[in-house]
Amino acid sequence: xxxxAPSILARRIQEAGLRLTAPRRVILQVLDSADDHPDVEELHxxxxxxxxxxxIATVYRTMNALTEHGLIERQRFDDGxxxxxxxxxxxxxxxxxxxxxxxxxxxxxxxxxxxxDIARAHGFEIVSHRLDIFVRRKR
Amino acid sequence: xxxxAPSILARRIQEAGLRLTAPRRVILQVLDSADDHPDVEELHxxxxxxxxxxxIATVYRTMNALTEHGLIERQRFDDGxxxxxxxxxxxxxxxxxxxxxxxxxxxxxxxxxxxxDIARAHGFEIVSHRLDIFVRRKR
DNA sequence: TCTTTAATGCGACTAATTCGCAGTTGAAAC
DNA sequence: GTTTCAACTGCGAATTAGTCGCATTAAAGA
Ligand SMILES: [Mn+2]
Ligand SMILES: [Mn+2]
Ligand SMILES: [Zn+2]
Ligand SMILES: [Zn+2]
Numbered sequence: 279x280x281x282x283a284p285s286i287l288a289r290r291i292q293e294a295g296l297r298l299t300a301p302r303r304v305i306l307q308v309l310d311s312a313d314d315h316p317d318v319e320e321l322h323x324x325x326x327x328x329x330x331x332x333x334i335a336t337v338y339r340t341m342n343a344l345t346e347h348g349l350i351e352r353q354r355f356d357d358g359x360x361x362x363x364x365x366x367x368x369x370x371x372x373x374x375x376x377x378x379x380x381x382x383x384x385x386x387x388x389x390x391x392x393x394x395d396i397a398r399a400h401g402f403e404i405v406s407h408r409l410d411i412f413v414r415r416k417r
Numbered sequence: 418x419x420x421x422a423p424s425i426l427a428r429r430i431q432e433a434g435l436r437l438t439a440p441r442r443v444i445l446q447v448l449d450s451a452d453d454h455p456d457v458e459e460l461h462x463x464x465x466x467x468x469x470x471x472x473i474a475t476v477y478r479t480m481n482a483l484t485e486h487g488l489i490e491r492q493r494f495d496d497g498x499x500x501x502x503x504x505x506x507x508x509x510x511x512x513x514x515x516x517x518x519x520x521x522x523x524x525x526x527x528x529x530x531x532x533x534d535i536a537r538a539h540g541f542e543i544v545s546h547r548l549d550i551f552v553r554r555k556r
Numbered sequence: 557t558c559t560t561t562a563a564t565g566c567g568a569c570t571a572a573t574t575c576g577c578a579g580t581t582g583a584a585a586c
Numbered sequence: 587g588t589t590t591c592a593a594c595t596g597c598g599a600a601t602t603a604g605t606c607g608c609a610t611t612a613a614a615g616a
Contacts, residue, residue, distance in 0.1 A: 297562060297613050318603085333565045338604065340563095358497070358572090358603065373536065376544050384539065389531050393550055396525055397512065402552035405515050409548045411532055413541035436582055436593060457572085472596045477573065479594095497572065497603085 510548035
C-alpha cells in the first residue's frame with residue numbers, strides 16, 4: 279500500500295507521549311506541508327481534503343495538544359482567530375500586509391537584544407513576546 | 418445641581434460628529450479617570466457604579482465608535498478580550514506580567530527606529546505595530 | 557490478543573462581541 | 587421653546603471562535 283511519508287512531527291508527538299492516531303497523521307501532514315499561518319478552519323479544510331470525516335473539534339484539540347507540548351507555535355494577529363505554524367528553527371516576528379493579509383517573517387537580533395535590555399532594566403525576565411508590524415507595500 | 422466636570426473626551430466626541438448622550442457622558446468619565454487597560458466588562462462595571470442601567474451593548478458600541486474615530490486605543494493582549502486606554506501622548510508598548518496580569522508601559526526609540534529600518538528594507542511602510550512582552554518579575 | 561485509557565465525532569455549551577428592532581433623545585433647525 | 591429626525595439606547599437574539607460531556611473507538615504497552 280502506498281502510504282504517505284511519516285510526518286516530521288509524528289516522531290515528536292509520540293516522544294511527547296501523545297498517540298499517533300489516524301486523524302492526527304493527517305493533521306500533521308497538513309502542518310508539515312504548510313508554509314503559511316493557517317487558522318483552525320483552514321487546517322480543517324486541508325485535512326478534510328485528504329481525509330473527509332475529521333472533526334473540527336479534533337483539529338482544535340490536536341492543535342492545543344501540540345501547542346502545550348511546544349511542537350507548534352500559536353499566533354493571533356488582528357482578526358480574532360488563532361493561527362499556527364511549525365516551530366521555527368529560529369524565532370522570528372511578523373509583518374502583516376493590511377491590504378492583502380500576507381504575512382512576511384523577519385528577525386532582528388538588535389530588536390531582540392534591546393527587548394532583553396529594557397526588560398532587565400525594569401526588573402523583568404522575558405517569558406515570550408510578540409512583535410506584529412502591520413504594513414502596506416510602498417510604491 | 419453639582420455636575421461632574423465635562424470629560425476631556427466630551428469635546429472631541431462632538432468634534433467627531435458623535436452625539437454626547439447620557440450613557441456616553443458616563444463612559445467618557447470612566448475612561449478619563451482610568452489609568453489602566455480595562456476591558457469592556459470592566460468599563461461596564463465602572464459605568465454601572467456611576468449610573469446603573471447602562472447596557473453593555475452601549476459600552477461595546479461606544480468603544481467601537483471611539484476607536485473608529487481615533488479617540489481611544491484598543492489592545493488585545495493574550496486573553497481573548499479587547500482592552501482600551503486613552504490615546505497616549507506618545508506611543509508606547511507593553512510588558513504584561515504573566516503571573517499578575519499587570520501591564521507596564523515602555524517606549525524604546527531604538528526599537529521604533531529599527532522597525533522603520535527593517536520595514537523600509539522590505540519595501541513596506543508601517544501602518545501600525547504592536548510589541549507585547551510577556552514577563553515575570555526577576556527575583 | 558487483551559487491556560487500559562487517550563482520542564474521536566457529535567452536538568451542546570460558553571464567552572466575547574455584534575445586530576435587529578422598537579422606543580428615546582440630542583441637537584440642529586425652526 | 588418647540589419641532590424634527592437620525593443617531594443612539596436597551597433588550598434579547600444571533601454570531602463567532604473555541605471548549606466540553608459523553609458514548610464509542612482504537613492506539614499501544616503488556
Ligand atoms: Mn511565522
Ligand atoms: Mn498602554
Ligand atoms: Zn521577536
Ligand atoms: Zn512600539
